[in-house]
Amino acid sequence: MTVTETEYAQGAGFAELYQQVQQFYAQQMQLLDSGRVEEWAATFTEDGVFAANAKPEPTVGRDTIAAVAGQVVAQYERDGxxxxxxxxxxxxxxxxxxxxxxxxxxxxxxxxxxxxxxIKASTTCEDELVRENGRWLVRHRLISRDDLA
Incomplete structure (x- = not known):
């Protein structure tokens, strides 16, 4: 079903779903920002995709996503x-x-x-989330920086 304004206004189920999605993002980004890369990567499906208009190719697979993020986090730590x-x-x-x-x-x-x-970057984030074993995971993420075509 496509979510409409009417469903949003009327649906207690939608309100709960919306709260779950917001909580997922809050927890997910705090994991990354605190350097807990493996836990952050575990919020992606095994075959998850992390794509960005700042990169020529998407990063595919939870293990690869973790490795790339780990390198980035380590560099930021070295740079203070x-x-x-x-x-x-x-x-x-x-x-x-x-x-x-x-x-x-x-x-x-x-x-x-x-x-x-x-502010280093202003972006949009488009996600496809799936529920597996009672928890939300990112199957596909597209990050689009506003300063890039």
Whole structure:
């Protein structure tokens, strides 16, 4: 079923789903920002895809996603930069059984040690989430930076 404004206004089930999606994002991004890469990668399906318009090819598979993210997190640690992701304006565009399509805005904020924070990137995040064994996982993520075509 496609989620409509009427369903949003009337459906207690949709309100619960929406809350679950928001909680998923809050927990997922805090894992990454705290350097818990393996736990963060475990929020993707085994065959999950992480695609971005800033990269020529998508990263495919939970293990590969973990390895790439681990390299990035390690570099930020070496450089003394704390990275935070702020996700908001979450919209659940479609819900079909155990599959949800969600879209949100994400800001990437970096704080070099001893300096003021700044916004590194403004993006949209388009996800296909699936429920497996009672928990939400990302099957496909597309990150689109606003400054890139």
């Amino acid at each position: 930069i704390q990275r935070r992701h702020w996700m908001g304006m979450v919209a659940v565009d479609e819900a079909r059984g155990e599959v949800v399509r969600a879209r949100s805005y994400a800001l990437v904020i970096e704080t070099p040690r001893g300096q003021a924070p700044f």
